Amino acid sequence: MTHTAELPDFGADRTLFFIFGATGDLARRKLFPAIYSLFREGKLSERFAVIGLARRPRTNEQFRDDVKHSIEEFARYKSEKDHNWEQFAEHFHYMSLDINKLEQFQQLKTVAEQLDAKFDIGGNRLFYLALAPELFGSVSYNLRDGGLLETEGWRRLVIEKPFGYDLPSAEKLNEQIRQVFQEEEVYRIDHYLGKEMVQNIEVVRFANAFFEPLWNNKYIANIQITLSETVGVEERGGYYDHAGALRDMGQNHMLQMITMMAMEPPSRMEPEDIRDEKVKVLRSLRVFHSPEEVARHVVRGQYDTGEMKGKPVPGYRDEEGVPDDSATETYFAAKVFVDNFRWAGVPFYIRTGKRLPVKTTEVVVEFKNMPDNVYFSRKTKLEPNLLVFRVNPTEGIYLKMNAKQPGSQWGIVPIAMDFCQSCEVGINTPEAYERLLYDAARGDSTYFTRWDEVALAWRFVDRIESAWRDHSSELHRYPAGTWGPDAAQQLLAEDGFKWWPVNGQLEGEVVWATPVTSK
Numbered sequence: 001m002t003h004t005a006e007l008p009d010f011g012a013d014r015t016l017f018f019i020f021g022a023t024g025d026l027a028r029r030k031l032f033p034a035i036y037s038l039f040r041e042g043k044l045s046e047r048f049a050v051i052g053l054a055r056r057p058r059t060n061e062q063f064r065d066d067v068k069h070s071i072e073e074f075a076r077y078k079s080e081k082d083h084n085w086e087q088f089a090e091h092f093h094y095m096s097l098d099i100n101k102l103e104q105f106q107q108l109k110t111v112a113e114q115l116d117a118k119f120d121i122g123g124n125r126l127f128y129l130a131l132a133p134e135l136f137g138s139v140s141y142n143l144r145d146g147g148l149l150e151t152e153g154w155r156r157l158v159i160e161k162p163f164g165y166d167l168p169s170a171e172k173l174n175e176q177i178r179q180v181f182q183e184e185e186v187y188r189i190d191h192y193l194g195k196e197m198v199q200n201i202e203v204v205r206f207a208n209a210f211f212e213p214l215w216n217n218k219y220i221a222n223i224q225i226t227l228s229e230t231v232g233v234e235e236r237g238g239y240y241d242h243a244g245a246l247r248d249m250g251q252n253h254m255l256q257m258i259t260m261m262a263m264e265p266p267s268r269m270e271p272e273d274i275r276d277e278k279v280k281v282l283r284s285l286r287v288f289h290s291p292e293e294v295a296r297h298v299v300r301g302q303y304d305t306g307e308m309k310g311k312p313v314p315g316y317r318d319e320e321g322v323p324d325d326s327a328t329e330t331y332f333a334a335k336v337f338v339d340n341f342r343w344a345g346v347p348f349y350i351r352t353g354k355r356l357p358v359k360t361t362e363v364v365v366e367f368k369n370m371p372d373n374v375y376f377s378r379k380t381k382l383e384p385n386l387l388v389f390r391v392n393p394t395e396g397i398y399l400k401m402n403a404k405q406p407g408s409q410w411g412i413v414p415i416a417m418d419f420c421q422s423c424e425v426g427i428n429t430p431e432a433y434e435r436l437l438y439d440a441a442r443g444d445s446t447y448f449t450r451w452d453e454v455a456l457a458w459r460f461v462d463r464i465e466s467a468w469r470d471h472s473s474e475l476h477r478y479p480a481g482t483w484g485p486d487a488a489q490q491l492l493a494e495d496g497f498k499w500w501p502v503n504g505q506l507e508g509e510v511v512w513a514t515p516v517t518s519k
Contacts, residue, residue, distance in 0.1 A: 013045035014153075015441045016112060016121045020139060021130030022052030022094065023066070026160070030191075031128065032067045033075035034433040039088055040077045043438055046091075047122075049115040051108070053097045063094035076431065091119065099131075099139050105146025112148060123153030126441055133162060137176030144180045158187045158440050161252050162243070163449075166465070167458035174451055183451055187440045192253045192361075193447035194432030196421065197391040201260045201363070204389075204397065211387075212265070214367070217346045221384065222495070224349045224364040225257050226502050228356035230308060232480070233330070237321030244328045246300075249352040251461045255282065256449070258348055261363060262338045271446040275453065282456035286337040287463065294467035299476060299487045301331035303355040306480030313355065313480045327475050329468075330354045333488035335495075349492055351499070355480035360503035361391040383414045386500065394503070396420040 017035065019027055038044045052063050067089065071079045079085050095111055097104050116123060127143060129136055136159055149155050157177065164170025177186060192198055205211055214220070227249055233240040240248070259278035266273040288294045304315040316322060316330050331353030338348065365387040388398035397419045405411035439447060467473060476485030483489075483499070492498055 013043070014047045014120070014122050014124050015044070016116055016119075016125050017048070017050040018053060018108075018112075018125065018127045018148075019050060019130065020053045020097075020099070020128065022063070023054040023056045023058070024130055026130045027052070028066070028070040029074050030431070030433040031130065031437070032070045034431060034437050036067075036071045036075050036079070036088070037077055037431070037434050038438055046087075047120050049091045049093065049119050049121060051111065051115065052092065052094045053108070055096060055098060057096045058094045060092070060094050064089040064092050067092055099135060099142065102142050102145055105142040105148060109147045116151075121153070123151030124441075125149075125151060125153065125155045126158060127156070128158045130160060133159075133164060133173060136173055140177050140180040149180070154185075154443070155181075156185050156187055156440055156443070157181050158189060158437075160189055162247065163188055163454050164458065165242075165247070166462050167455060170454055170458050174454075184445070186451070187445060187448040188450075188454065189436055190252050190256055190447075190449055191432045191436065192391075193256060193449075194434075194436040195361075195391055195395075197389050197395045197397075198257065198260060199435075199447065200397070200421075201389055204387075206265050216342045217344055219367055220346055221366045221368045222347045222349060222492075222497055223261055224366065224500060225254060225261075225351070225362075226364075226499075227253060227257075227350075227352040227361045228358060228483075228502070229352075229354045230356060230359045232303065232313065232355050233316065233319050233322065235320065237319040240330075241322050241326055241328045245330055245332050245352055245354070246461055246464060250332060250334075250350070251457050252449070254350045254352060255285075255457045255460065256453075257363060258285075258336065258338070258350070259453075261365075262343055262348070264342070271444060274446050275450050279450070279452050279456065280340075281338055282453060282460070284338045284340040284343075285456075285460050286339050287460070288467070291467040291471040291473065294464050295473050297336070297491075298332060298334045298464055299485060299491055300329035300468065300473070301333075301353065301476040301478045301485040301488070302326075302328070303330050303353070303480045304477045306355065306482065308355065308481050315477075315480070316354075329475065331356075331478065331484045331488075333484065333491055334464075335491055347495060347497075349497075349499070351484065351488060353484050356483060357481055358503045359393065362502045363389040363391070364500045364502075366497070366500070380412045382412065388500075390420075390503075394420060 019031055021027060035044070035050060052058075058066070068079055068085070093111065093115060095108060097108060112125070115121070125148070129139060131139065140157065143149055159177075164173050205215060256278075259281040262281045263277040264280065266277050288297060302316050305318070306313060306315075316328075317324055317326055331351070333349065333351035336348040336350060337343070338346070367385040367387070369384040370382050382402055383400070385402070386398070386400040388400070390396045390398060399417045400414050401417070402412050403415045405413045436447060439445070476487050478485045489499065
């Protein structure tokens, strides 16, 4: 749900951005294009500046060329069509910085004060740490000791995942940051919360009278969340082997999407009220008390050799930087329960993995079917109604229902009402990082994760990791290019369900209904 209309203008057009890791991939692919799009759309006025910070030596001119190349390659708007490019580029400054040297932070303070005065920014400072998490604490200390927090304006710290490796490391990291910044000044990014259709989940739920009364265990049979990737670990084998799918995707993206689906309506449309409801969901997650419970509810897998688009690909253990005997999971599926009044007994099935057939993120809500012994059910097999949120790469909402087949007496077929938002808006759909950077500059923390959310998510995940580590639970191998191990299918089959197809037409569907569009 977008809250920009309700919130006062906190000064998004008066921000000094400090981009630590300015020569890295994240800045090049996401941050610079996001800032440019905000500027092109009038969400940043002339009163802003960006200081790029990294160890690599660069001149201001070289840095601005780097920014222009990143925008030409990755931005929604192209710089060659912008007659004011030089005016925009003037706001970018570069400084080579060793984050372990306090005296360089003191030099950075001088540069920041000069840019603040030049562009009339008013002392508002946003520090974006596109760095490894173990560096967050030392950077925070040097920002404080270097005098960079001594301004009349606001200061905010934006940090990327992963926030720690487990709960103890996350607690240590949080303690370091909190010695410098208050919790309300810390913005922990999970870029999935910036995606259009993830935010649209709240609107569909709370703005439509015919959904909210059905959004409970009386009418919903199960909810399925799929986040699949076609790529392997590529050059990240060394890093990934110390993380795995559960830490890389489960602790943040997957659990956050469960909270969006399961949260109660907030009492007020304020950031803290919304995040309070998400925390209640995490507190209600059913805890796995034993390795046996973990084994019954969680499947872990690792991709083997296989084919992707007709070409052979190596198995995980054959990837560069991965040990020959690695037991790190590249796939996991789980059956999760939210034990509260609304959701008691409804399974939330989640799955994520690498080297799967398609790249997609979807949420499928399967409603309870009609009784087998009444009216149409006695004459034909009825399929359950489905509501699907298509998050990526296609953005849209899909509703499957049953209707009479034309020309038949009793023929009933599933039909689709399919709204494709990305088809309507096209390439100019705002990127997740644009929304999140804009929100951070405005002081809207709705779609950033609070510390208690992070801690509760780690507590849930750590129990699973502990069971895997200490009791050598089975690691299922699956061929690359398939939908994971057979055990993941059995996880649903034992409850009488199945994984619904994703990223396209559902099986058995007859698409003769007129598509729903916004026109």
